Structures are given as structure tokens and as C-alpha cells.
Amino acid sequence: MLADKKKITIAIVDDHPIVLEGLQKVLMQAYDYVSTLCFSTGGEFLNFIKKAGTGTDIVLIDITLPDINGIDLCREVKTLSPDTCVLAFSNHNERSTIMRMLQNGASGYLLKNCTAGEVVSCINEALSGQIAFSREAREIMARPSARDWQVLPALTKREKEVLKLAADGQTSAAIAVQLHVSPLTVETHRRNLMQKFNVKSITAAVKVAMEMGLLG
Template sequence: MMQKEIKLLLVDDHSIVRWGIRSLIDRTPGLFVCGEAGTLTEAYQLVKELMPDIVLLDIKLPDGDGAAGCREIKKIDDKIKVIMLTAYAEDSIVLETVKSGADGYLLKNIESKTIIKAIQDVAAGISVLDSTVVGKMMNVVKRSSESEEVLTPQEKKILDYLSQGKTNKEIGEALFIAEKTVRNNVSRIMKKINVSNRTEAAIYWQRQKSLE
């Protein structure tokens, strides 16, 4: 069976940047660019018309910022993945975009093979952060042990699977529990560790495991 192609929408106000990314993607089997936009307004319209699998979104656009754009795209369809592709690595910007629900955060100076791998990982459900901002996010989501509620063994298992990019359904099948139960557990876990989305939870858990 042929693998489904990954549809990408490019959103950047610089046409030369879009051209460069499109040229790279067009040379990669299994990926194709279904559309381009230079503003958030254009992006929202194309998202509704084309229903891409992934949106590559710049942080700063003429009519708004990427974090707000990501939230709006997720409202249109929360199954659409959003990768921020930007030149900015400030703590506040990284935090705001991750909180907006972004599935990836990449800097524009990355190598071609890295962006392709990131796209493929995000399409598979794995959140991706540029290596230069991982440390920033680890510090941002760092929580003192005194302020954390104790995680149960099952919650730790769920975090293990979540950090591997598994969906609620896949986690439920692995642990022999209902998808709804997983969803409720994930909500409870995020409240316990004081994070607002799955990406932050995955970063938090990866950090905890690295300290063991």
C-alpha cells in the first residue's frame, strides 16, 4: 500500500523563503506543498480550502504573530499540525508558541535534512524543538519537586507514551484502557505538572527522565 503523501502549507511573508522551502520539499518523496500564503488572513482561507496536514508558519507576519495564528489554525481543525519556522529564539517567543499548541519549533538556519526529518516526525505525532531552544524550554517548564503532586505509576507510563508521540487511542491500546480514560488521565497529569499542552508535558517528562 502506498504511503499517504504529507500535504504542507507554507506561510511566510518572504517569497524567497517560501521558494527555498518549496524547492526542498518538492525534491522529497512523500511530501508536497499544497499552497502558500504571505499573511495570516490568506493562511486561514487556504487552511479551510486545502486542509493541509502540516502548516509551516513564520512567527512574525504582516497581520499578526505566529502564536495567534497557530491557535486559530487549531480552531479550524485541531488535527492540523503546526511547525513554527522562524529566526527568533527568545524565551518568551518560544514559550508563547508552545503554549499556543505548536507541534514544532525550528530555526531557519537549520540544515535541509533536519527540516525534512522534523516534518516527518511531526506528521507521525512527535513534537519537535530545535536543539538550540530545548534548553530554554526545559528551564521554562522546570518545576520544583516541592510544588509537584506525585504521579501514579500509570500516569508515568502515560507520560512515557505521550513523549513518544503516541495518540490517546494508541496509549489506551497499549495500557488496555479506554481512550476516554486516557484523555482524562492526560488532563489530570497536565494539571499536576502545571503545563498547558502535550508538547510541554513531553518536554517536562523528557527532562525528568534525563535526571534519573
């Protein structure tokens, strides 16, 4: 419970109804003066900010959303409403993903296996100006990995498209049809991606891209 009686507004951006309902219950039980708002897409929350002219005190954001990567959403939220504290609430446990959220202005990171008490504690810490982590997220941050220091490869727009479609399991032939290019062109992009990620297969390139938070 916060020391003062100021009413706080907390938004939750997640496309799983059970997560929205569960977090709402936790927050309503934890605070006497709280208003909760739920959004299933990042676009809905951004539209809310634009229409209201201001954001909420806190917003809990999932990394994987139907319309936008949570890392990119964090950056847009902080641009539109700098005073809104952004907390990631996600299953993604890669240290590089946590780092990218913080670099985009997040006030903390919670993994979805945390307790209700951790959620409330992290919200209070963020509202008091601290960087907040759930227990497991804090442990991850204490273990640097070589991947954290790897420079993000510079990808062209077409390479990003091919990478995303490959991550969806599409073949070169299917990607070629969708992008209106030849299969040979797609193969060239796949080789370039493998070279840029320093791996020997497109599957490995997709894995590294996910670890870096490039695919949401």
C-alpha cells in the same frame, strides 16, 4: 522520507519569497508524494482553511507576519483545523516565544538557521505525533530562564496600542495625534507600561514585550 506513500499537504506561511521558494525546493526533493501551498499572510491561510473546510497536514508559520502574530495564528489554525500540525519557522529564539507557540497548540519549533535535513526530520516527527525542535531550538528549551516564569502583564487595549506604536519608534506627541488623545494621557500610559513590565524606560518595556512574544 515517510515510510508510507500517502500524499501529504504542507503549507508555508511567510512573507519572504526566498523562504517560500527555498522550503518548497527542500520539500519537493524530500518527498515523492507532497503538495505544497504558499501564503504570504496569515489571513490568506485562514481563508484557505475556511474555504476548503479543512487544513493541511503540516503548516510552517513565521512568527512575524504582516497581518497577524504567528503565535495568535497558531491558535486560530488549531481552532479551525485541530488535525493540522503547526510548526513555527522563525528567527525568534526566545524561549518564552517557543513556549507560547507550544501552549497555543504547535507541534514544534524550528529556527531559520536550521538545515534542510532538520526541516524534513521535524516534519516527520510532527506527523508521527511528536513535538519537534530544530537542534538550536532544542538547546534553547533545555535552558530555562527567569523570564519564562514571569506572568504576562495584563494590558488594556489602549496600553497595547501605545506599546505597539512606541515599538515602531513613535514619540508621545505622534502617538497622541494618532490615538486622538492628549500627550499627557500618552505619558500616563507609558508610565503604566513601565510599571507593569517593572522597567525604567519605555524602550526596556518594548524589549521585554518582544521577548514575551507580545509584539510579534
